[in-house]
Amino acid sequence: MKQVQTVLLLLLILGCAGCTRSADDVWNDTKTASRHMGRGVTSLGGKRGTSRQVAQQGEFEGKERFSRKPKDFIPLDDVEELLIADAEAIPAPTESPGDEGSSIPGIEAFKDPALDPNIAAIFEHIHFPYNSSLIKGEDNLQVLQQIVFYLAKHPRMSVFIEGHCDKRGSAAYNFALGANRANTVRTALVREGASPDRLFTISYGKERLLFDEEGEEFHRLNRRGQFKIYEK
Amino acid sequence: MFRSFFFLLFAIAPLFCAQESEELLVLLGNEKALFPAYIEEIEMVSSKFGESYAKQLKDVLKFDIGHNGMNKIATNQEEKDIQAALGTPKFNEAVNVKALQATGLSHLIRLQIEGSNLHAKIIEVSAATSRNVGPIECSGNLAQDRKKIHQLADTIHQVLFGKPGIASSKILFVSKRRLPSIRNEPQYASEVYEADYDGQNCRQLTHTNSLCATPLWIPKRSQSLLKTNEHGSSKFLYVSYELGQPKFYTLSLYGGSPKRVTTMRGNQLTPTISSDGSQLAFCSDITGTADLYLVQFESGIGAIGKPRQIFHARGTATGCPCFSPDGRKVAFVSNKDGCPRIYIMDIPKVGTKSADLKPILISKKCRNNTSPCWSPDGKKIAYSARNSGDREIWVYDIEKESEEQISKGEGSKESPSWAADNLHLVFHAYTTSGCDIYMINLNQPEPTKISSGTGDKLFAVWEPLDI
Numbered sequence: 192m193k194q195v196q197t198v199l200l201l202l203l204i205l206g207c208a209g210c211t212r213s214a215d216d217v218w219n220d221t222k223t224a225s226r227h228m229g230r231g232v233t234s235l236g237g238k239r240g241t242s243r244q245v246a247q248q249g250e251f252e253g254k255e256r257f258s259r260k261p262k263d264f265i266p267l268d269d270v271e272e273l274l275i276a277d278a279e280a281i282p283a284p285t286e287s288p289g290d291e292g293s294s295i296p297g298i299e300a301f302k303d304p305a306l307d308p309n310i311a312a313i314f315e316h317i318h319f320p321y322n323s324s325l326i327k328g329e330d331n332l333q334v335l336q337q338i339v340f341y342l343a344k345h346p347r348m349s350v351f352i353e354g355h356c357d358k359r360g361s362a363a364y365n366f367a368l369g370a371n372r373a374n375t376v377r378t379a380l381v382r383e384g385a386s387p388d389r390l391f392t393i394s395y396g397k398e399r400l401l402f403d404e405e406g407e408e409f410h411r412l413n414r415r416g417q418f419k420i421y422e423k
Numbered sequence: 424m425f426r427s428f429f430f431l432l433f434a435i436a437p438l439f440c441a442q443e444s445e446e447l448l449v450l451l452g453n454e455k456a457l458f459p460a461y462i463e464e465i466e467m468v469s470s471k472f473g474e475s476y477a478k479q480l481k482d483v484l485k486f487d488i489g490h491n492g493m494n495k496i497a498t499n500q501e502e503k504d505i506q507a508a509l510g511t512p513k514f515n516e517a518v519n520v521k522a523l524q525a526t527g528l529s530h531l532i533r534l535q536i537e538g539s540n541l542h543a544k545i546i547e548v549s550a551a552t553s554r555n556v557g558p559i560e561c562s563g564n565l566a567q568d569r570k571k572i573h574q575l576a577d578t579i580h581q582v583l584f585g586k587p588g589i590a591s592s593k594i595l596f597v598s599k600r601r602l603p604s605i606r607n608e609p610q611y612a613s614e615v616y617e618a619d620y621d622g623q624n625c626r627q628l629t630h631t632n633s634l635c636a637t638p639l640w641i642p643k644r645s646q647s648l649l650k651t652n653e654h655g656s657s658k659f660l661y662v663s664y665e666l667g668q669p670k671f672y673t674l675s676l677y678g679g680s681p682k683r684v685t686t687m688r689g690n691q692l693t694p695t696i697s698s699d700g701s702q703l704a705f706c707s708d709i710t711g712t713a714d715l716y717l718v719q720f721e722s723g724i725g726a727i728g729k730p731r732q733i734f735h736a737r738g739t740a741t742g743c744p745c746f747s748p749d750g751r752k753v754a755f756v757s758n759k760d761g762c763p764r765i766y767i768m769d770i771p772k773v774g775t776k777s778a779d780l781k782p783i784l785i786s787k788k789c790r791n792n793t794s795p796c797w798s799p800d801g802k803k804i805a806y807s808a809r810n811s812g813d814r815e816i817w818v819y820d821i822e823k824e825s826e827e828q829i830s831k832g833e834g835s836k837e838s839p840s841w842a843a844d845n846l847h848l849v850f851h852a853y854t855t856s857g858c859d860i861y862m863i864n865l866n867q868p869e870p871t872k873i874s875s876g877t878g879d880k881l882f883a884v885w886e887p888l889d890i
């Protein structure tokens with residue numbers, strides 16, 4: 192038995208030694224591995240987005256929306272398929288607010304719900320972790336639900352969802368991060384039942400900080416999804 | 424069995440480690456020897472200008488020479504030695520070259536204003552040669568004369584180093600001001616400005632009363648197809664939040680109405696134009712995630728045809744594209760592998776699948792990397808990166824595949840933009856007193872603040888050579 196163990200051990204060492212890699216190889220593996228961290232056993236199922244089980248009927252909405260070719264851009268050859276498979280991707284609304292011919296006016300016509308005491312508590316801010324567009328926490332989910340509930344009662348209301356970042360990331364990169372934050376909120380609202388054509392995103396990056404001070408609590412409050420509303 | 428398992432673990436562990444864990448010790452390699460230069464007081468001969476005006480002109484030239492990336496202005500102690508060697512300076516008198524050589528001086532610049540004409544004499548001390556430059560006619564209006572002094576500085580640079588200088592070039596930037604708060608929420612507005620490379624002669628170009636961001640010069644080659652333009656047009660492109668969602672507009676430096684670039688839906692952010700002006704790349708969230716797009720571009724028309732997606736990685740933030748000088752590659756930032764890093768990629772052909780895109784990671788030393796900017800000669804990519812503490816400006820050498828920190832000093836530094844000489848960079852930095860624009864060059868790591876006044880100054884971009 193001991194001899195078998197020794198042989199197996201030597202074979203394993205030899206096998207591993209045969210796979211000795213350069214620092215670049217190790218680095219490439221390490222960075223790829225970071226995508227799977229925190230996903231537990233689900234990471235064993237391959238890359239998400241290429242194939243996955245659909246949990247509910249509503250997740251097929253992406254397919255309906257992408258079944259028509261977009262008129263104003265050309266996607267990469269497989270992106271349509273990926274987005275169909277990806278229930279978390281909700282493309283931009285068919286109209287662009289303020290544009291010629293759009294039934295939705297520009298931002299000037301939208302108002303800050305915080306200024307209306309009747310609805311200020313409904314449209315509270317959604318907060319995000321650092322350098323992330325994930326929505327976490329019961330408080331955030333409750334805000335999303337109450338917004339969806341309110342929008343269901345106000346079918347003529349349109350909403351601008353603003354994505355904001357804290358001051359630590361660079362201004363240019365934060366534009367992309369802010370866009371993803373706004374879109375995550377939009378996707379969450381759509382998955383809860385809101386109409387995607389009434390929800391528009393704006394990325395402000397870190398151009399509209401609520402607090403200029405340093406400190407983790409100030410940073411947390413700056414990393415937010417914020418709302419502006421318009422009712423026809 | 425457990426013993427064998429642990430033995431196995433220890434035996435193979437080193438094989439999984441990188442060859443060595445390189446400790447990040449930043450040594451700035453750009454503190455190079457510069458040529459000491461000395462600019463004499465301007466000699467006034469029947470001049471219609473006062474001494475104080477002459478001093479202002481000299482200070483402009485002193486700044487230009489001291490920031491040309493090749494010279495350094497003599498220190499106070501060196502000045503005393505040089506003055507002792509020169510004796511009483513006279514523009515037309517011969518210089519005691521041997522005495523000057525003993526001081527270590529490389530270049531002496533003598534100036535004289537005769538009437539309204541400024542004459543300059545450049546003396547290369549080591550070669551014991553001199554050359555007259557000018558005269559340039561001064562107006563007595565400092566704003567106008569500054570431009571002439573910048574041109575003189577560039578001529579001197581050409582004479583001394585055989586390359587054009589950057590003192591006559593300009594920058595675009597955004598100035599952001601805070602408005603009165605509404606219900607404790609701060610309000611902001613920002614506009615695009617143009618200034619000389621030293622931050623002077625500043626003028627507002629946009630009047631949007633909203634937020635503007637990331638302006639760009641439109642290369643002249645893209646404007647050559649314009650049929651008429653009374654000013655011979657120099658245009659720029661910028662992002663405006665006038666309608667709510669950020670969209671691209673073009674505007675002439677000489678006024679007129681802004682023109683929308685594309686009618687694409689969604690947010691349009693961080694644009695960049697290829698050096699021949701024929702392609703526009705940008706970030707958009709039209710699919711619900713921040714991806715990269717590319718569209719054919721012409722200054723007089725805007726976007727030509729539909730933008731096409733050139734990079735998509737689900738659920739990741741990708742932005743800040745910049746073209747290689749030949750327009751065949753893009754560098755960009757993405758957090759697809761965790762924290763934001765810089766990648767370069769060939770621009771994919773139509774019909775490419777996202778799975779076939781193979782971006783190459785270039786920023787490996789720091790975790791938080793953004794705002795790549797490709798140098799006009801294509802050899803370097805500058806970007807902003809944070810190792811610990813403040814963000815600094817780093818440069819990736821494409822041939823050597825190496826990264827080097829080039830900036831130091833106070834503030835978190837972002838959005839570098841190369842000058843046409845591949846030596847100077849302009850960027851913005853957040854300090855305790857706000858955000859301002861700074862200039863640096865690869866030979867002088869200490870940034871020089873060039874913006875002034877109230878409000879944050881951001882997103883500075885250096886004028887390309889052919890504007």
